[in-house]
Amino acid sequence: MKLVVLSGKGGVGKTLVSVNLTNVLSEFGKIVHLDCDVEEPNSNIFLKREIDFTENVDIQIPYADSSKCTKCGLCSENCQFGAISVFKTGTVVFESLCHGCGVCSYICPEKAIKEKSKTIGNISFGEKDNIIFGEGVLKIGEPSGVKVIRKLKNKYPDSDIIITDAPPGASCSVVETLKGADYALVITESTPFGLHDMKAVLEIALKMNIKTGIVINRYDENYKETENYLRSENIEIISKIPFIKEIAEMYSRGELISNKKEYREIFLEIAEKTGVLKCLNK
Amino acid sequence: MFKQIAIVSGKGGTGKTTVTAALTHLFKNNIPVDCDVDASNLFLLFNPKTEKQYDYYGGKKAVIDIGKCSSCGLCAEICRFDAININSGEYSVDNYSCEGCGYCAIRCPEKAIELFESRSGEYYISSYKEGRFIHGELEPGEETSGGLIAGIRKKAIELADKTDYIIIDGSPGIGCPATSSITGVSYVLIVSEPTLSGFHDLKRIMETTEQFRRKYSVAINKYDINTEITEKIEKYCSDKNIKITGKIPFDKTVMKAVQESNSIINYNSPASEAIKKLYKNITEEIK
Numbered sequence: 001m002k003l004v005v006l007s008g009k010g011g012v013g014k015t016l017v018s019v020n021l022t023n024v025l026s027e028f029g030k031i032v033h034l035d036c037d038v039e040e041p042n043s044n045i046f047l048k049r050e051i052d053f054t055e056n057v058d059i060q061i062p063y064a065d066s067s068k069c070t071k072c073g074l075c076s077e078n079c080q081f082g083a084i085s086v087f088k089t090g091t092v093v094f095e096s097l098c099h100g101c102g103v104c105s106y107i108c109p110e111k112a113i114k115e116k117s118k119t120i121g122n123i124s125f126g127e128k129d130n131i132i133f134g135e136g137v138l139k140i141g142e143p144s145g146v147k148v149i150r151k152l153k154n155k156y157p158d159s160d161i162i163i164t165d166a167p168p169g170a171s172c173s174v175v176e177t178l179k180g181a182d183y184a185l186v187i188t189e190s191t192p193f194g195l196h197d198m199k200a201v202l203e204i205a206l207k208m209n210i211k212t213g214i215v216i217n218r219y220d221e222n223y224k225e226t227e228n229y230l231r232s233e234n235i236e237i238i239s240k241i242p243f244i245k246e247i248a249e250m251y252s253r254g255e256l257i258s259n260k261k262e263y264r265e266i267f268l269e270i271a272e273k274t275g276v277l278k279c280l281n282k
Numbered sequence: 283m284f285k286q287i288a289i290v291s292g293k294g295g296t297g298k299t300t301v302t303a304a305l306t307h308l309f310k311n312n313i314p315v316d317c318d319v320d321a322s323n324l325f326l327l328f329n330p331k332t333e334k335q336y337d338y339y340g341g342k343k344a345v346i347d348i349g350k351c352s353s354c355g356l357c358a359e360i361c362r363f364d365a366i367n368i369n370s371g372e373y374s375v376d377n378y379s380c381e382g383c384g385y386c387a388i389r390c391p392e393k394a395i396e397l398f399e400s401r402s403g404e405y406y407i408s409s410y411k412e413g414r415f416i417h418g419e420l421e422p423g424e425e426t427s428g429g430l431i432a433g434i435r436k437k438a439i440e441l442a443d444k445t446d447y448i449i450i451d452g453s454p455g456i457g458c459p460a461t462s463s464i465t466g467v468s469y470v471l472i473v474s475e476p477t478l479s480g481f482h483d484l485k486r487i488m489e490t491t492e493q494f495r496r497k498y499s500v501a502i503n504k505y506d507i508n509t510e511i512t513e514k515i516e517k518y519c520s521d522k523n524i525k526i527t528g529k530i531p532f533d534k535t536v537m538k539a540v541q542e543s544n545s546i547i548n549y550n551s552p553a554s555e556a557i558k559k560l561y562k563n564i565t566e567e568i569k
Contacts, residue, residue: 007294008321009294009295009321009323010291010293010294010295010321010454011293011294011295011296012294012295015479039454039455039456039457039460039486040292040293040454040455040456040479040482040483040486042293042478042479042482042483045478045479045482060362078384078388080341080342080382080383080384080397081383099381099383100362101362101363101381101383101384101385102360102362102383102385103383103384103385103388106385106388106389107388138456138457140456140486140489140490140493141461141490141493142457143428143457143458143461144425144457144458145457150364167455168294168321168454168455169320169321169453169454169455170320170321170420170422170423171320171420171423171424171425171459172378172379172423172424172425174423175378175379175423176378176379190541191537191540191541192323192326192540192541192543193299193321193323193326193540196321196322196323196326197321197323200320200321200422201422203422203423204422204423207422207423218537220537220541222541223541245507248507249507249508251477251479252475252476252477252478252480252507252508252511253477253478253508253511254477254478254479
């Protein structure tokens with residue numbers, strides 16, 4: 001079973017839930033935990049796995065061989081991203097705009113455009129005590145982490161239980177993370193912000209036909225709107241985690257709250273209600 | 283001439299939008315701009331009335347004409363974005379993955395693939411009780427294109443003629459949306475929090491801001507939830523010669539304000555006092 005923890009809004013407790021769920025599940029069997037929040041990966045602050053190996057994530061980007069280029073301009077005409085231009089002095093690739101699609105090198109009649117590798121990030125892995133941990137890191141200055149996420153996910157495609165920490169928001173990197181998932185566990189908080197951003201993520205999960213459940217973190221019973229909305233949409237609330245100062249403090253220090261008995265119950269319940277525990281015990 | 287101030291955070295949920303909303307009340311004669319397009323929350327605090335809506339076409343998507351397709355599979359083989367789906371022999375384009383490069387259309391031997399403009403979001407000009415307000419919303423699942431943010435910011439500049447400030451609520455993270463929020467601005471404020479993850483993410487957004495050579499400072503929100511990490515952040519910033527322009531205490535009134543869709547600045551509370559100090563420090567910085 002592949003369960004993805006996601007949130008729409010950042011800072012509502014996505015990493016808190018994913019790492020503690022993994023921690024509790026690892027008492028029962030082997031878990032793969034993937035941190036796909038490649039712009040700001042934080043899972044390993046809590047899971048504390050030593051990294052056994054790291055691989056670069058490369059894309060292919062073009063460059064023009066000026067001795068062959070006739071400045072015909074076909075490359076620039078066919079590039080959808082404005083990433084290659086022909087000047088009097090030669091043909092220039094704007095690397096930060098280039099998607100690495102391969103159009104220009106194919107279209108060039110002189111075969112003057114070649115490709116070279118460019119590292120946009122890396123993925124790394126560490127295994128200890130029933131947890132195989134993997135994370136992707138996007139290099140600073142790179143625009144998109146989608147390829148890092150794809151490579152990270154492809155490393156352990158067939159593991160029984162995969163818990164994934166998704167990027168925040170509701171854009172294409174979230175979609176990439178959700179591909180192939182069996183369950184989307186959406187974290188929100190009891191505020192209009194949490195509600196607004198949760199709706200966008202739910203729309204994606206619905207379109208992708210993925211089963212969904214909700215965790216309301218920093219739950220406040222006086223704020224009814226989230227529950228009213230979920231009831232009207234017939235979406236299950238898996239857990240309500242109250243605001244407790246100790247949780248915030250432990251989180252700030254990078255500690256796993258599920259190592260404390262009273263909080264362990266929360267994640268055990270999530271593991272049961274989402275069906276992931278049953279899957280693990282099979 | 284107006285100044286552009288961007289508020290960013292690296293990590294989400296550090297209080298970026300709360301601080302932005304408060305600052306737009308304090309800086310007189312400004313246009314607030316919400317560039318956090320896949321979690322656009324600032325408008326929830328302004329209760330704005332939409333004046334104008336614009337569609338945003340972020341790029342193109344490939345479409346396969348099944349009538350012409352001979353199922354040769356070349357498109358799926360050459361697409362570098364894994365955007366071609368095959369379902370019981372029938373080929374189609376996965377709109378979420380397609381980046382609209384057109385490689386498949388160029389290569390298809392049957393000329394069965396064409397590119398079409400695709401709507402990937404919208405942006406709005408609205409009025410609220412203190413002036414005008416601009417925000418954008420990305421269609422769920424669309425590419426995190428900086429293009430929408432660039433479009434919003436261009437609109438803001440057109441409208442900013444007689445104003446003194448454009449205040450930008452930036453995108454979280456360090457990727458394209460975040461950098462599109464800070465490129466070309468006069469000043470960047472990074473809102474951080476004293477958690478290990480907050481500190482980790484702060485370092486990455488600081489490095490990103492430095493790459494863009496923007497003048498910036500750091501505010502530590504909820505600074506008293508972990509004073510040890512707050513001290514570490516202060517030390518880290520002072521070593522790099524970066525000012526801490528604000529320290530905002532943890533304050534339950536903030537959550538109450540958000541729940542009531544109001545800005546913290548309209549409440550008498552420790553956080554609101556701290557943000558007033560932050561405002562003063564920033565005005566000194568951008569003089």
